[in-house]
Structures are given as structure tokens and as C-alpha cells.
Amino acid sequence: MRKTVFFLVMLLLCFCFIAGCSDEGKTSGTTGTETFNSRTDYSGVQGYRNWYYLTARDELSQSEYLIWDDVMCTWRTSKDTNCLIEPHIVHPGQLDQVIRAWEAPADGTAVFTTSLQRRPVNKNGIGQDGCFAYVVSGEDEADYVAELTVGALDLDKHNIDGEAVLQKGQMLYFVLNCNGNYTFDQTYWEITINFTRG
Numbered sequence: 001m002r003k004t005v006f007f008l009v010m011l012l013l014c015f016c017f018i019a020g021c022s023d024e025g026k027t028s029g030t031t032g033t034e035t036f037n038s039r040t041d042y043s044g045v046q047g048y049r050n051w052y053y054l055t056a057r058d059e060l061s062q063s064e065y066l067i068w069d070d071v072m073c074t075w076r077t078s079k080d081t082n083c084l085i086e087p088h089i090v091h092p093g094q095l096d097q098v099i100r101a102w103e104a105p106a107d108g109t110a111v112f113t114t115s116l117q118r119r120p121v122n123k124n125g126i127g128q129d130g131c132f133a134y135v136v137s138g139e140d141e142a143d144y145v146a147e148l149t150v151g152a153l154d155l156d157k158h159n160i161d162g163e164a165v166l167q168k169g170q171m172l173y174f175v176l177n178c179n180g181n182y183t184f185d186q187t188y189w190e191i192t193i194n195f196t197r198g
């Protein structure tokens with residue numbers, strides 16, 4: 001009897017382990033598509049789940065790593081404390097664009113869906129000029145995939161969606177620019193990427 005119970009317990013543990021592994025990989029068994037999400041994948045490690053936390057004053061080719069703030073659990077730059085990334089929030093600096101970038105783990109196609117909404121404290125528009133969001137699959141303007149300008153009084157939720165064929169190691173940049181000044185530019189921006197190899 002004791003051996004039977006032991007066997008059943010071990011069988012149950014094996015089943016749970018296998019089920020857990022398949023869920024952790026976040027891979028569809030039928031399509032081979034892997035799903036990445038900026039909020040659930042958020043961490044204090046550059047490159048975890050292929051996400052990078054960057055800033056660039058001008059050219060994306062000159063982007064720099066943000067620095068992890070272990071107390072606030074926030075990515076920041078020492079140049080401008082307003083330039084930051086949190087799990088579901090980004091805020092550009094006055095001169096520094098804020099960038100959440102994703103690196104292709106292999107050759108394949110990335111289909112992304114994103115939801116963006118400005119969250120200004122001051123809802124009457126005074127002192128604010130909106131923001132400019134864009135997605136680039138490389139470091140040149142020719143690699144633009146999608147873009148959206150959000151006005152000062154625009155508090156609607158917007159979708160910025162698209163797809164890009166990427167080579168292994170190629171970056172997909174999700175950039176928020178202050179579009180003039182950075183006043184009240186706190187912005188919710190959640191990104192989901194479905195990546196299919198091949």
C-alpha cells in the first residue's frame with residue numbers, strides 16, 4: 001500500500017513538473033510561436049527574456065543602457081531622473097528618448113501589438129505638448145515600422161501594431177520621444193510580441 005501511494009505521488013509530481021515547464025516556455029505547441037510581454041517579462045536584468053532598457057539622445061545607434069534602481073525597481077538614467085521605465089510605464093527625458101528594446105533570439109517574424117495611453121497629472125493641457133512614439137526594426141530611419149503622435153489633450157488608449165522580419169540578434173526598438181517638452185509625459189505602454197522562428 002505504501003509503495004502504491006509513493007508511486008502515485010511521484011507520478012503526480014512528474015506531471016506537475018512537465019506541465020510547469022511547458023507553461024514557463026510560453027510557446028505554442030501547435031504554431032511554435034513564442035510570446036513576450038513587456039510587463040510580465042519586466043526585470044532588473046538587461047537582456048532577460050530578450051528585453052533591454054535603453055535611452056538615446058539622438059541616434060539609436062548611440063543608445064545607452066539605463067541603470068537599475070534597486071530601491072524603486074525602476075530603470076533610470078543618471079543624466080535625467082525623469083527618463084525612466086517601470087513595468088507598464090515609460091517617461092522620456094527632456095533630451096533623452098526612452099527605449100524598450102527587444103532582441104530577436106533567432107531569424108524569424110515578430111508580430112507586435114501594443115497599447116499606449118498618456119497619463120498626465122494635469123488634464124487641462126497647460127504646459128504639455130503630447131509625445132511621439134515610434135517602432136524601429138534597426139538603427140536607421142528607413143527601418144521605421146510604426147509611429148504615432150499623441151496630442152496634449154489626447155488621453156485615449158491607442159494601439160500601435162505591426163510586424164517585422166528580423167535576423168537573429170536584430171533589435172526592435174519601442175521609442176518614446178517627448179515631442180518638445182517632457183512635462184506630464186508619463187505614458188502607459190504595454191507591448192506583446194509573438195515571435196515565430198524561420
Ligand SMILES: [Ca+2]
Pocket residue numbers: 128129130131178179180181182183185
Ligand atoms: Ca511632451
